[in-house]
Amino acid sequence: xxxxxxxxxxxxxxxxxxxxxxxxxxxxxxxxxxxxxxxxxxxxxxxxxxxxxxxxxxxxxxxxxxxxxxxxxxxxxxxxxxxxxxxxxxxxxxxxxxxxxxxxxxxxxxxxxxxxxxxxxxxxxxxxxxxxxxxxxxxxxxxxxxxxxxxxxxxxxxxxxxxxxxxxxxxxxxxxxxxxxxxxxxxxxxxxxxxxxxxxxxxxxxxxxxxxxxxxxxxxxxxxxxxxxxxxxxxxxxxxxxxxxxxxxxxxxxxxxxxxxxxxxxxxxxxxxxxxxxxxxxxxxxxxxxxxxxxxxxxxxxxxxxxxxxxxxxxxxxxxxxxxxxxxxxxxxxxxxxxxxxxxxxxxxxxxxxxxxxxxxxxxxxxxxxxxxxxxxxxxxxxxxxxxxxxxxxxxxxxxxxxxxxxxxxxxxxxxxxxxxxxxxxxxxxxxxxxxxxxxxxxxxxxxxxxxxxxxxxxxxxxxxxxxxxxxxxxxxxxxxxxxxxxxxxxxxxxxxxxxxxxxxxxxxxxxxxxxxxxxxxxxxxxxxxxxxxxxxxxxxxxxxxxxxxxxxxxxxxxxxxxxxxxxxxxxxxxxxxxxxxxxxxxxxxxxxxxxxxxxxxxxxxxxxxxxxxxxxxxxxxxxxxxxxxxxxxxxxxxxxxxxxxxxxxxxxxxxxxxxxxxxxxxxxxxxxxxxxxxxxxxxxxxxxxxxxxxxxxxxxxxxxxxxxxxxxxxxxxxxxxxxxxxxxxxxxxxxxxxxxxxxxxxxxxxxxxxxxxxxxxxxxxxxxxxxxxxxxxxxxxxxxxxxxxxxxxxxxxxxxxxxxxxxxxxxxxxxxxxxxxxxxxxxxxxxxxxxxxxxxxxxxx
Numbered sequence: 001x002x003x004x005x006x007x008x009x010x011x012x013x014x015x016x017x018x019x020x021x022x023x024x025x026x027x028x029x030x031x032x033x034x035x036x037x038x039x040x041x042x043x044x045x046x047x048x049x050x051x052x053x054x055x056x057x058x059x060x061x062x063x064x065x066x067x068x069x070x071x072x073x074x075x076x077x078x079x080x081x082x083x084x085x086x087x088x089x090x091x092x093x094x095x096x097x098x099x100x101x102x103x104x105x106x107x108x109x110x111x112x113x114x115x116x117x118x119x120x121x122x123x124x125x126x127x128x129x130x131x132x133x134x135x136x137x138x139x140x141x142x143x144x145x146x147x148x149x150x151x152x153x154x155x156x157x158x159x160x161x162x163x164x165x166x167x168x169x170x171x172x173x174x175x176x177x178x179x180x181x182x183x184x185x186x187x188x189x190x191x192x193x194x195x196x197x198x199x200x201x202x203x204x205x206x207x208x209x210x211x212x213x214x215x216x217x218x219x220x221x222x223x224x225x226x227x228x229x230x231x232x233x234x235x236x237x238x239x240x241x242x243x244x245x246x247x248x249x250x251x252x253x254x255x256x257x258x259x260x261x262x263x264x265x266x267x268x269x270x271x272x273x274x275x276x277x278x279x280x281x282x283x284x285x286x287x288x289x290x291x292x293x294x295x296x297x298x299x300x301x302x303x304x305x306x307x308x309x310x311x312x313x314x315x316x317x318x319x320x321x322x323x324x325x326x327x328x329x330x331x332x333x334x335x336x337x338x339x340x341x342x343x344x345x346x347x348x349x350x351x352x353x354x355x356x357x358x359x360x361x362x363x364x365x366x367x368x369x370x371x372x373x374x375x376x377x378x379x380x381x382x383x384x385x386x387x388x389x390x391x392x393x394x395x396x397x398x399x400x401x402x403x404x405x406x407x408x409x410x411x412x413x414x415x416x417x418x419x420x421x422x423x424x425x426x427x428x429x430x431x432x433x434x435x436x437x438x439x440x441x442x443x444x445x446x447x448x449x450x451x452x453x454x455x456x457x458x459x460x461x462x463x464x465x466x467x468x469x470x471x472x473x474x475x476x477x478x479x480x481x482x483x484x485x486x487x488x489x490x491x492x493x494x495x496x497x498x499x500x501x502x503x504x505x506x507x508x509x510x511x512x513x514x515x516x517x518x519x520x521x522x523x524x525x526x527x528x529x530x531x532x533x534x535x536x537x538x539x540x541x542x543x544x545x546x547x548x549x550x551x552x553x554x555x556x557x558x559x560x561x562x563x564x565x566x567x568x569x570x571x572x573x574x575x576x577x578x579x580x581x582x583x584x585x586x587x588x589x590x591x592x593x594x595x596x597x598x599x600x601x602x603x604x605x606x607x608x609x610x611x612x613x614x615x616x617x618x619x620x621x622x623x624x625x626x627x628x629x630x631x632x633x634x635x636x637x638x639x640x641x642x643x644x645x646x647x648x649x650x651x652x653x654x655x656x657x658x659x660x661x662x663x664x665x666x667x668x669x670x671x672x673x674x675x676x677x678x679x680x681x682x683x684x685x686x687x688x689x690x691x692x693x694x695x696x697x698x699x700x701x702x703x704x705x706x707x708x709x710x711x712x713x714x715x716x717x718x719x720x721x722x723x724x725x726x727x728x729x730x731x732x733x734x735x736x737x738x739x740x741x742x743x744x745x746x747x748x749x750x751x752x753x754x755x756x757x758x759x760x761x762x763x764x765x766x767x768x769x770x771x772x773x774x775x776x777x778x779x780x781x782x783x784x785x786x787x788x789x790x791x792x793x794x795x796x797x798x799x800x801x802x803x804x805x806x807x808x809x810x811x812x813x814x815x816x817x818x819x820x821x822x823x824x825x826x827x828x829x830x831x832x833x834x835x836x837x838x839x840x841x842x843x844x845x846x
Contacts, residue, residue, distance in 0.1 A: 441485030448526030
């Protein structure tokens with residue numbers, strides 16, 4: 001005791017000294033400046049002093065550091081110190097600095113704290129490390145807990161993926177050190193901080209997705225099913241897995257597929273439920289399993305259906321233990337904690353799921369040999385009426401309230417048993433002790449649900465008759481007062497704070513978090529329902545019916561609009577398809593029309609040929625010659641026009657090539673390459689010109705002859721043309737045809753030569769481009785050389801200046817020596833000696 005008193009007095013005195021010290025902010029600022037000193041004897045005591053100041057007057061010192069320029073950055077530099085003593089004490093300093101100060105936490109996080117801390121954890125051996133790993137984890141918890149900005153930064157920085165190796169454990173899990181247990185416990189807490197139910201739903205879902213994708217959830221499930229893991233680590237792992245899968249369909253589906261390494265393999269859910277209903281297991285472990293089961297079913301209608309299905313007669317397997325069998329066994333066990341846990345777990349299987357509430361009404365239980373089976377609903381009310389422990393009755397009442405809530409069929413089944421309503425009214429009307437008040441409140445809630453969700457299908461227990469019964473047997477005010485006992489209970493507010501069931505002892509385990517939400521939702525509406533008169537009920541029902549009718553009409557219109565939208569969309573698709581088909585058909589018609597026109601032209605030509613061949617020989621040679629002239633003349637006109645166009649095109653091409661060649665000659669005059677190509681190209685062009693000129697002359701001659709033929713054809717008549725002239729014209733026509741064929745062949749050859757000339761021009765252009773690039777490179781090198789020459793000239797000028805200064809100094813020194821009477825050789829004498837020495841050397845060489 002004296003030691004404790006002395007220590008307390010010392011702490012109080014230190015707090016007083018700290019308060020005096022921080023009154024002047026310059027003291028703390030000076031201390032931050034001294035921390036920049038690398039000297040160990042300055043830096044380390046400064047860290048210790050600042051840590052003590054933060055412990056004694058944390059808020060004041062934090063505010064001073066926050067406004068100090070680069071204050072947090074200087075402290076972050078401690079983590080990079082190569083001396084482990086300073087680095088480790090720097091971790092303790094940052095722990096004190098980041099407590100309950102979101103602004104400092106953000107600054108520390110954006111100073112690469114996550115990267116440095118994770119590196120230190122890896123260097124120190126992760127979970128197998130020492131106290132340094134624990135300090136790093138505590139600092140990470142300070143930075144991330146209740147700080148959404150840092151949590152988002154941690155996730156976006158891909159630091160969740162770096163947490164996976166922490167949870168890789170070997171096959172031999174015996175002999176865990178106390179430090180390893182502490183480290184792993186903090187690591188699990190760090191995972192829970194990222195997926196805590198108090199975080200925003202979007203951030204939690206994003207972290208859950210990342211943990212599944214990187215394999216962190218799979219690693220946690222491996223620890224969950226491993227053997228030899230300490231109990232507290234196993235409990236915390238179950239809680240961590242619970243929050244990682246809570247509300248995430250993908251993670252819940254994966255957890256449902258996990259099997260324990262047993263023979264035969266059993267689902268992990270079944271193994272965990274076996275621990276929950278086993279009274280020999282630790283209390284905290286059973287609470288963790290219940291929380292895991294609740295998180296597995298949270299917003300998971302698929303999982304709820306799978307659990308309820310294991311209770312239905314058609315799916316029961318006598319050779320294996322199912323989750324439903326374990327829940328029923330726990331529900332009717334002699335252990336009150338097992339009763340409560342099983343009832344709450346079963347209630348979560350029905351939460352917000354009307355289908356499963358109706359399905360569970362089919363469950364039948366065999367109570368004893370020789371007696372008919374009873375329904376699960378009836379068995380729950382039977383146990384309730386037997387007057388068991390308060391914890392058991394509270395659990396069963398919570399199950400019944402959740403079951404029949406918003407389910408008129410379940411309400412009808414419950415009221416069908418004639419003993420249930422009298423039991424509830426008797427429980428509510430009695431004046432019992434403090435322990436029984438909660439049971440009375442829950443009985444009032446159950447009876448109120450029977451009124452509120454009653455469909456009046458049972459004549460003896462309609463809404464109006466139940467309200468009359470309450471008024472006669474209990475009294476409306478008394479009923480409402482008993483109903484209020486639930487929310488006034490001291491354990492109600494504790495359970496309403498967070499989803500995880502955390503209780504100091506098994507006896508205080510009475511309320512479930514989701515059930516507190518249900519009570520808050522129903523208390524007001526039940527109070528109103530009890531106080532309403534029959535007329536108000538009728539009015540409300542009429543309003544409900546009207547609203548339902550309106551809703552039905554709106555629903556019908558919505559369905560009609562959806563159908564019309566679907567039809568419009570379908571018609572749009574059909575119109576688009578038909579439009580494309582129409583375009584294709586139009587294209588096909590156009591092609592067919594062109595083909596028809598071609599066929600018509602061919603048919604006309606054939607008719608003309610057939611007509612010529614079928615003409616009678618009696619018409620005479622003159623008509624044959626005249627017809628031949630007319631037909632051949634038309635062909636000649638077309639061919640001459642074609643030749644004229646080709647001639648003009650060739651003239652244009654020749655002019656372009658002449659211009660291009662002149663340009664290439666002027667540009668490539670300085671280049672050695674390409675001279676022979678230019679000469680050959682010029683020769684080819686000259687030859688091409690001569691050929692074109694000859695062709696032009698021939699074409700002109702053909703034009704003249706054609707004109708003569710046309711004149712003769714127009715002036716002469718068939719009767720006046722003699723046979724000798726006809727033979728002469730025929731000979732000329734044959735000659736013209738042969739010349740025309742020769743001209744066509746010559747034109748094709750000229751086209752080929754023009755093509756080869758174009759290729760040679762392309763080669764010349766390529767050579768010119770390479771010459772241009774070479775010239776650019778040479779210009780660049782020339783510029784570099786000029787720059788170097790300028791620099792060397794500048795250096796020479798600087799050297800000359802230095803030499804001139806040196807000569808002046810030497811001359812001044814020689815003058816001083818002469819003034820002092822010393823003998824000094826002049827430069828001229830030295831030069832003369834040097835010249836004489838050179839002459840001697842030359843004579844020796846001769």
